[in-house]
Amino acid sequence: MSLTVLKPDTRSCSESALVLIKPDGMHKGIVGEVIGAFSAGGLKLIGLKLVKVSGALARAHYRHLATKKFFKEIVSYLMGDLHGKNPVVAMVYTGKDAVAACRRIAGSTNPEEADPKSVRGKFGRVTTKGVFENLVHVSSDTKEARREITLWFKKSELLA
Numbered sequence: 001m002s003l004t005v006l007k008p009d010t011r012s013c014s015e016s017a018l019v020l021i022k023p024d025g026m027h028k029g030i031v032g033e034v035i036g037a038f039s040a041g042g043l044k045l046i047g048l049k050l051v052k053v054s055g056a057l058a059r060a061h062y063r064h065l066a067t068k069k070f071f072k073e074i075v076s077y078l079m080g081d082l083h084g085k086n087p088v089v090a091m092v093y094t095g096k097d098a099v100a101a102c103r104r105i106a107g108s109t110n111p112e113e114a115d116p117k118s119v120r121g122k123f124g125r126v127t128t129k130g131v132f133e134n135l136v137h138v139s140s141d142t143k144e145a146r147r148e149i150t151l152w153f154k155k156s157e158l159l160a
């Protein structure tokens with residue numbers, strides 16, 4: 001007789017995503033609208049803070065893109081060098097399929113290709129120098145979300 005071992009369902013019904021409003025958000029004065037767009041997604045906001053981003057944090061955040069030709073540019077962008085040295089608004093949203101839901105709200109990486117109703121489609125632009133001013137960062141998947149949330153937030157800064 002064979003025994004059926006019931007394994008726990010590892011597909012978490014609740015997950016978390018890191019959402020950053022990059023320095024162009026504050027530079028353009030649209031932080032409220034962007035938070036509103038994510039809040040309308042029905043997810044729970046469990047962490048929120050302003051961060052003046054150091055070079056070390058920006059490089060660690062984008063470490064998987066270190067070989068890209070735009071790496072230096074996105075590090076400077078996250079540090080606020082292109083947008084009045086403004087800070088980043090760092091947030092953690094949690095709920096069912098939080099990563100996919102937040103990425104849908106953000107829209108495509110290139111703001112010119114993003115759904116016009118998404119945050120990037122509505123408020124983003126590509127500059128004449130070719131910089132994707134796409135306003136927000138959203139974790140790419142749940143594994144990356146865990147890494148990023150640990151990088152940006154202490155456990156004590158997040159609601160249980």
Ligand code: IDP
Pocket residue numbers: 065070074108109130131132134136137138139140
């Ligand atoms: P994502 O932010 O939509 O997840 P990633 O591929 O993770 O996109 O790239 C991180 C960031 O690098 C983008 O948000 C954007 O700011 C920048 N980026 C990505 N691809 C390009 C590109 O082809 N040209 C210029 N900047 C880019």
Ligand code: MG
Pocket residue numbers: 138139140
């Ligand atoms: Mg990404």
